[in-house]
Amino acid sequence: MAGITLLRLYPTAWRARYGAEFAELLTARPPTLRDTLDIVLGAVDARVHPQVGKTPAADAAMPRDRSVAGLIIVAGALLTAWAALGVANLGDWDSPGASNAPDIMSISYVSGTLGSILMAIALLLVASRYDWSIGAGGAVGGVLTGAGLVFASFGGGLLAILMIGGGTALLAARLRRRLVGTPAAAAIAAATLLVVGAFFAVAANEWTDPTPFWLLVLYGPAWIIVGLDLRVPAPNTRLVGA
Amino acid sequence: MTDPLAEIGRFAEPSLFILASLGDGPKHGYAIMADVEAISGQHLGPGTLYAALARLERRGMIEALEPEDRRRPYRLTALGASTLGTLLQGLSDFAKTGLRRLEDAG
Numbered sequence: 001m002a003g004i005t006l007l008r009l010y011p012t013a014w015r016a017r018y019g020a021e022f023a024e025l026l027t028a029r030p031p032t033l034r035d036t037l038d039i040v041l042g043a044v045d046a047r048v049h050p051q052v053g054k055t056p057a058a059d060a061a062m063p064r065d066r067s068v069a070g071l072i073i074v075a076g077a078l079l080t081a082w083a084a085l086g087v088a089n090l091g092d093w094d095s096p097g098a099s100n101a102p103d104i105m106s107i108s109y110v111s112g113t114l115g116s117i118l119m120a121i122a123l124l125l126v127a128s129r130y131d132w133s134i135g136a137g138g139a140v141g142g143v144l145t146g147a148g149l150v151f152a153s154f155g156g157g158l159l160a161i162l163m164i165g166g167g168t169a170l171l172a173a174r175l176r177r178r179l180v181g182t183p184a185a186a187a188i189a190a191a192t193l194l195v196v197g198a199f200f201a202v203a204a205n206e207w208t209d210p211t212p213f214w215l216l217v218l219y220g221p222a223w224i225i226v227g228l229d230l231r232v233p234a235p236n237t238r239l240v241g242a
Numbered sequence: 243m244t245d246p247l248a249e250i251g252r253f254a255e256p257s258l259f260i261l262a263s264l265g266d267g268p269k270h271g272y273a274i275m276a277d278v279e280a281i282s283g284q285h286l287g288p289g290t291l292y293a294a295l296a297r298l299e300r301r302g303m304i305e306a307l308e309p310e311d312r313r314r315p316y317r318l319t320a321l322g323a324s325t326l327g328t329l330l331q332g333l334s335d336f337a338k339t340g341l342r343r344l345e346d347a348g
Binding site: 029031042051 | 292296297
């Protein structure tokens with residue numbers, strides 16, 4: 001009974017989550033003196049390094065997580081502006097560089113460049129902070145996607161598109177396993193597929209018809225969805241039975 | 243690639259034992275303790291066991307199942323299984339290198 005009495009040393013939230021099974025364990029296997037000391041140290045650890053928070057959301061959405069999520073949302077918004085403004089004002093497709101609204105195209109270009117750089121920074125932060133979750137593949141995917149976006153904003157062409165497509169494919173699968181829900185991961189995967197498809201569709205028509213480029217408008221919103229999802233705990237980080 | 247258990251600190255080794263124990267199927271805490279002692283010779287105290295379980299659960303490497311008579315089983319998630327595989331492969335490569343060096347030196 002001494003072991004079960006020691007259970008009271010643990011925080012309330014911990015006892016609510018693990019108390020019943022812990023007490024059952026101590027009943028089935030009465031603690032030795034060594035185990036008693038281990039239980040006391042465990043209680044200290046549970047208070048100093050709580051693993052069972054007051055709210056799982058508070059544990060998961062730490063300030064740094066919210067900053068990364070915010071950065072992704074802002075970058076997504078800029079990329080949306082880039083695509084929407086740019087495609088709507090492409091002007092005479094036969095005269096590259098010409099446009100009916102050069103000022104708007106400038107805004108589009110700045111939005112796209114800034115959005116790409118911010119997204120690259122955000123994905124680098126995701127890769128460095130969450131590599132224990134998303135693994136080497138996810139980290140490489142994040143870096144590749146970010147680099148591809150920056151490269152594309154400076155005229156990277158096919159190579160940039162392949163970097164974005166391949167990188168996002170790697171990243172999306174691992175994001176879904178740990179950091180975001182399936183809808184968000186599916187959204188960015190689908191949007192990336194459409195971007196890559198649009199590029200090849202325009203190229204297949206020998207760059208005579210830019211209509212498929214309208215699909216680029218979906219890319220930014222997909223990242224906004226990822227950013228919004230990242231602000232809350234992913235389903236498999238929520239404590240079961242808490 | 244960084245050690246996926248590195249940030250768990252001093253609970254990294256118990257966590258590895260727990261992941262390995264769950265490798266062949268779900269177990270509750272008592273069964274994990276007994277199994278770890280059987281396969282490794284290491285004694286896991288109840289405090290250490292649950293400190294490690296809490297960390298692994300929070301990181302999504304294990305998940306709790308419905309209680310059975312006040313005993314709650316845990317099982318590996320896909321993330322836990324891949325993490326365990328990576329760690330054990332690394333340990334295996336390390337052991338082979340060490341043994342080969344001993345053999346070459348002897």
